Amino acid sequence: MASITIRGVKKNYAKTQVVHGVDLDFASGEFVVILGPSGCGKSTLLRMIAGLEEISDGTIAIDGLVVNKLEPRERGCAMVFQNYALYPHMSVAQNIGYSLKVAGIPAAERNQRIQAVARTLELEHLLDRKPMALSGGQRQRVAMGRAMIREPKVFLFDEPLSNLDAKLRVQMRSEIRKLHRRLNATSVFVTHDQVEAMTLADRLVIMNGGKVEQVGTPSEIYTRPASRFVATFVGAPAMNMLEGTVELDGLSLLGGSRRLAMARAGLPVGTKVAMGIRPEAVRLVASGSAGALDATVDLVEELGAGRVIYVDLDGAPFSVMTSEAVHPEPGSTIGLKILPEDMHFFSSETGSRLDVFKASVPEPAL
């Protein structure tokens, strides 16, 4: 168990910079998930914590000790790799016990610890097999066992579930969660899968383009996204964005076809903003009813439990998710209702969240 402190960490490869100054604090025993699209620098950051990549600038400290110059083995971290990286010529037991062998721990104690780990992960009957003879889920467990056996201060996970099929992924997700509850070691988990991130994380770090966009609990991130990027990246289907311009007494939307009456809150007239609405926050009402936005249905995607309705809202694409048993025909008109508390505003220029508006229900422009 250990805290991790990251201060001003940068990473350069030759001329390109992939991590642009990251500051983060992970508390002891916390399960942190770093979420971001591929190429956002999340894996690089993880590998810098592990000691697999040099740190170009800044410091990383584990339990207050700066580890920049320490070899991976001296940092007390264990890692589970995306493709498991099991040694193909060693049996399961040898794979799990290899780090103990390197550390010179006598065979008797080693075996005892291998047995204990195998029991936890239900791998006892597989100890003599080679990785080739295991299924994906079993390999995944062996990779975890290899990390667990050292009783590390920090667990690092580099997209460990991305090679599993959907069903197994759900199962392994809950196993990782249970394991964390039991071992209570600080864990850093990198993924590009937002469902995985949401379900696993105590705290979520969203990265984009080598920078941290937002840090917070999954529900904070979902309900109050700090930037337009976070808003559209987290949540499926993605949050709808309507472009608008600040006017004297409100906001003009959709090229002027709709407007919102609201307090301007210090923003100069003409400022470009974006209004975001989650598809699941939109209510369906009868078309033409008071305060409703009329839209034309393009396509209905059936999800079983609910459905996503893609509509055309004054020429802009817009999506609605509903669990109501409605099945509008493509081409028909439906009414949408959006409550002010479900609206998110972002600066079109910087993408950052604007909490300055007090909006009312949008209405057709007069």
Added chain:
Amino acid sequence: MVERTPFLNFFTHLILFVGFVFCVAPFAVVAIAASHNLRDVNDVPMSLLPGSDFWVNIKTAWVTAGLGPKLLNSFIVAGGVAAGKVIISALTAFSIVYFRFPGRMFIFWLIFVTLMLPLEVRIVPTYAVVANVLSPYQAILDVTGFSWLIEKLSGVQVSLNLGLLNSYPGLILPLVATATGTFLYRQFFLTVPDELTEAARMDGAGPLRFFIDVLLPLSRNNMAALGTIMFLWAWNQYLWPLLITTDQSHAMAVTELKQLIPNVGGTPEWHIAMAGTLIVMLPPLVVVVLMQRWIVRGLIATEK
């Protein structure tokens, strides 16, 4: 695939069969000739029915050319070259693939260039080096003035001398000094996933441990392939052993074939010559038959 090509199939079988005969006939002729007596072997044309003197001829050839100890020498040299190659190439490839030190590319090219010039074309100076394997170092000391300096300071005249003519190291080492195996390993090491190296580092293994515990066990197939081709190659060496083994005690089997060429004048003793040939070609043939898979694999990998 369903394909009706009776004529083509007929010719395919015919040509392949001719090719088969073409390949096997020399072996058969050698074996049959080795079973005849002096008169029958010189019959024109020689009878293709085996004679009855096979074991007598084998024994005569064995004794005349003293093949026993020479086969042993061939095994030692071929084994030594194969082992030396397998080990030294692995070390070198590990160095140039898994480390980043200044001059790494220079070393890479130094080794690469040795692929271009086979031993045969630099045979004369290599012979001189083996006659005194320390002569290059002596020359360096002389030219740089160290010899002079040491002589001035200590009064001892520097004279390095270690002759390797008529010795196993003299036979083996120059044959090991090429790059073939290094590039075989290099190609293989490049296909070993990086994650495996990272996992080993996370498990606390340093370069040496990683090399011994992970890389070498994974390279077993390459070692078998490389060892097989190098064994064959070394066994079949002729010019080099011919030059440096003036003494019979270190002569190799292949070079001794020359002793069996029948003299001009008198009835040529082809039956003995063929018996000797059979003995000498048998060990590599056995290796080819047993290790076929590795040979194909090794050849294709080393030449790429």
Added chain:
Amino acid sequence: MEKRVTFSSWTIGILFAVPQLLLIFTFFYWPAGQAVYWSLTLQQPWGGGNIWVGLDNFRSILANADYWNSITASLVFAGISTGLAMFIALVLAALTDRQLAGSRLYRVVLIWPYGIAAPALALAFRFILAPEAGFLSVINRIWPGIWDPGLDGADAMASIIVAFSWKYVGYNFIFFLAAFQAIPRSLIEAAAMDGSGVIRRFWDIQFPLITPTIFFLLVINITESFQDSFGIVDIMTSGGPANATNLMVYKIYSDGFKGLDYSGAAAQSIILMLLIIVLTIFQFRFIERRVHYG
């Protein structure tokens, strides 16, 4: 292609390369350098002073009719035996790749000649092709004196070509068959669906796809014909009759070790080295273009 993960310790890295470097310095670079030095000097065998003579050794070699004769003989040998060995191997590999009944047997047997030492097969062929015994002697019974490698230069050349080609058919076969088998089955099947027959497919699909292998083997066969021919020549003809089979490597050996003309032999080595280097560079440039380094 480079590794993403490497070890940071320089010293250990260099230490791993030391054995190889020592070996190639002692047995490769030093002798190669020595050959250059000798080729530019005139020296007494084993001792005595070296006199700097510049390019005189090269001039005297290139003015020597025997040397040109040796080059011609080497080129004739290289040309015919390479052509023969490659053509036969290509045909056999293409037919074996058709995978008719028995192809497994051919696949095994056709490789055998590769394993045999050049001198051993040379002795076997010396018997088979002997003018007074063996098999070709039958011709001499009918037309006395028409075949005698011991007296007729062309016959001698034909003998060493047959012996060398026999061994390299096996070698080339391995590579050709591997190249044919590397062609995706689906390509052949697609061509068959397009209505292309066996022979048509060979010319339109398989042959173009194995041209890199053909080119590669061409270079290897030629370089090997310069080196691996030594044992064959020494056992079958000793360079004779009348120098008709005195190939370059054999001449280096006989001038250097029998004639004790080290400077001349060194100059010849240098010329041969240059020849091989040119061929090899040619090959690597080609391969460089062919192989995609990830």
